[in-house]
Amino acid sequence: MREYSVRLPDEAATARLASEVGAAIDDGLVGYLHGPLGAGKSAFARALLQALGVAGRIKSPTYSLVESYPLAGAQAWHLDLYRIADPDELEWLGMDALGEPGAVVLIEWPQRGAGAIPAADLEMFLEYAGSGRRATLRAVSARGERLLKRLPAPDSPPV
Numbered sequence: 001m002r003e004y005s006v007r008l009p010d011e012a013a014t015a016r017l018a019s020e021v022g023a024a025i026d027d028g029l030v031g032y033l034h035g036p037l038g039a040g041k042s043a044f045a046r047a048l049l050q051a052l053g054v055a056g057r058i059k060s061p062t063y064s065l066v067e068s069y070p071l072a073g074a075q076a077w078h079l080d081l082y083r084i085a086d087p088d089e090l091e092w093l094g095m096d097a098l099g100e101p102g103a104v105v106l107i108e109w110p111q112r113g114a115g116a117i118p119a120a121d122l123e124m125f126l127e128y129a130g131s132g133r134r135a136t137l138r139a140v141s142a143r144g145e146r147l148l149k150r151l152p153a154p155d156s157p158p159v
Contacts, residue, residue, distance in 0.1 A: 002139045006154040009132040014040050015047035017135055021122075022051030024150035027143065028074060028102040030118045032110040035126035040133050044126060045078050045106045052076060052104060065090075074102035079117070081109040087116035122147060 008014045021031075031048075033041040046058045054069045054076060065083070069076040077098055084090065090113055098105045098118050107117055121144035125136040139145040 002145050002148045004137040004148050004151055004154060006135050007129060007132060008040070008126075008135055011040070011043055014043050014126075014133065014135070015050075018044050018047035019051040020151055021137070021147070022048050024147045025052070025104060026146070026150075028100075028104055029122060029143065029147065030098075030105045030120050031107070031122045031124055032120040033106060033108045033124050033126065034110070036128070039126040039128060040135075041108045041124075041126055042080070044124065044135075045108065048104075048106065049076055049078065071102075071104065074104065075100055076104040077106070079105070079107045079113070081107065081112040081117075084109070084112040087113050090116040120144070 006017060008017060033045060035041050042060050049058050049069055052071055054071070058069070058078075059067050060080065065081065066077060066079045069078070081090075105118060107113065107120075110117060110120070119141070121139070121141040123138045123140055125138070127134050127136075137148060137151075139148045
């Protein structure tokens with residue numbers, strides 16, 4: 001599957017990448033956000049939701065586990081599963097709604113919800129790289145492949 005990697009020297013670069021990903025979404029997306037604490041997963045998700053037209057405050061789902069936002073003709077969901085000990089804990093969240101056509105679903109710490117969350121189209125890995133970050137986006141479905149093909153060429157070679 002296709003992979004895209006770019007250096008993110010600061011939060012503005014993270015927001016720029018999220019905006020580019022948002023512009024490339026055409027029929028929804030399930031995106032998994034991987035990375036250690038503080039690597040920029042929530043900042044990326046917040047910037048992506050803003051790029052999709054979510055107005056107002058975008059709350060972190062760290063304590064609520066899930067936040068939803070209306071989009072033009074669809075719904076966006078942002079999940080943070082850091083506090084989940086077992087995927088069975090997600091049963092009461094109404095995960096069926098995450099499969100709506102055109103929905104954008106962003107899931108931080110997806111490994112904690114294995115088997116209870118929708119399959120990813122795109123896996124996004126954010127990691128520390130010197131004083132900045134590195135983002136690697138990996139398509140894991142045809143929808144993810146189409147999205148990565150629409151992104152501009154990365155401005156720095158992978159390390």
